[in-house]
Amino acid sequence: MTSAPHPPRPVLEVTGLTVRHGPRRRRRTVLDGVSLSVAPGETLGLIGETGSGKSTLARAVLGLVPVSAGTVVVDGEDVTGHDERRWRALRRRGVVQYVFQDPLRSLDPDLTVEESLTEPLLVRGVPRTEAAARARRFLDRVHLTTALLGRLPGELSGGQRQRVAVARALVTEPRVVILDEPVSALDSANRVRVLDILGELRADGVALVFISHDLGSVAGTADRVGVLYRGELVETGTAHAVVNRPGHVYTRLLVGSAPTLRGAPADRAERDRLRALLHA
Numbered sequence: 001m002t003s004a005p006h007p008p009r010p011v012l013e014v015t016g017l018t019v020r021h022g023p024r025r026r027r028r029t030v031l032d033g034v035s036l037s038v039a040p041g042e043t044l045g046l047i048g049e050t051g052s053g054k055s056t057l058a059r060a061v062l063g064l065v066p067v068s069a070g071t072v073v074v075d076g077e078d079v080t081g082h083d084e085r086r087w088r089a090l091r092r093r094g095v096v097q098y099v100f101q102d103p104l105r106s107l108d109p110d111l112t113v114e115e116s117l118t119e120p121l122l123v124r125g126v127p128r129t130e131a132a133a134r135a136r137r138f139l140d141r142v143h144l145t146t147a148l149l150g151r152l153p154g155e156l157s158g159g160q161r162q163r164v165a166v167a168r169a170l171v172t173e174p175r176v177v178i179l180d181e182p183v184s185a186l187d188s189a190n191r192v193r194v195l196d197i198l199g200e201l202r203a204d205g206v207a208l209v210f211i212s213h214d215l216g217s218v219a220g221t222a223d224r225v226g227v228l229y230r231g232e233l234v235e236t237g238t239a240h241a242v243v244n245r246p247g248h249v250y251t252r253l254l255v256g257s258a259p260t261l262r263g264a265p266a267d268r269a270e271r272d273r274l275r276a277l278l279h280a
């Protein structure tokens with residue numbers, strides 16, 4: 001008798017994550033008991049309106065904001081109680097990487113593309129020739145030519161810059177890459193290109209957390225979608241299920257407001273009804 005294969009161990013496991021901001025008497029809960037997990041090669045889309053806590057969740061996973069309760073386990077390592085020294089060591093190993101909405105935040109304006117791509121490797125002790133070879137390989141991975149290696153970020157188009165930022169996140173061969181609104185600053189042609197590249201990464205076994213306020217960008221790329229609403233994860237499911245059978249009122253409103261997702265958008269009266277329910 002053959003036993004069923006074990007599901008792969010998640011590379012990111014967040015359990016009951018709670019983040020509160022502000023001084024004690026005016027403390028606000030920004031994330032409230034959020035639990036999620038991402039498997040190798042899986043893309044989790046995280047959507048929510050502005051202020052719902054998406055960036056806070058990403059920052060908490062990266063040790064950039066203090067966690068009030070809950071745990072974060074990255075590649076089997078509980079990082080919740082890590083001090084700054086252990087975080088630095090983890091970041092240096094490049095296990096988790098972060099790509100910002102604005103690639104100029106991910107890239108040093110004074111470093112050439114080649115320097116941006118080799119720097120994370122050189123600090124880890126990778127020999128220069130190997131780092132240079134890897135930089136070329138990952139530039140190719142994001143469909144850019146080596147002719148760009150000598151350019152500064154300011155000498156690239158927005159779409160090229162974002163692809164360099166993705167390549168830089170990938171050179172350390174991370175287990176998890178968190179992309180915070182990676183396509184929202186791009187025009188539609190570049191948006192499609194970057195989304196295609198993210199789709200291709202799945203085959204490499206990299207786990208992606210793709211954060212966006214736009215369900216339309218996420219639904220085509222993500223295997224599963226989580227919906228954050230006012231700091232709570234109100235819904236998770238396959239992209240197909242969330243789009244076709246949204247459970248939470250907020251998700252129904254999101255789906256109803258995105259005409260390209262399911263043919264016709266919900267009519268105005270239906271959207272007004274859902275909005276009224278949300279704010280009741």
Ligand SMILES: Nc1ncnc2c1ncn2[C@@H]1O[C@H](COP(=O)(O)OP(=O)(O)OP(=O)(O)O)[C@@H](O)[C@H]1O
Nearest residue numbers: 021022030048049050051052053054055056057213
């Ligand atoms: N350091 C902080 N101190 C106090 N409040 C904060 C802090 N950082 C974020 N917040 C608040 O936490 C809430 C969630 O913010 P967050 O940036 O995570 O939202 P978001 O979903 O990423 O929004 P956006 O889509 O606009 O980037 C917001 O109300 C924000 O004002």
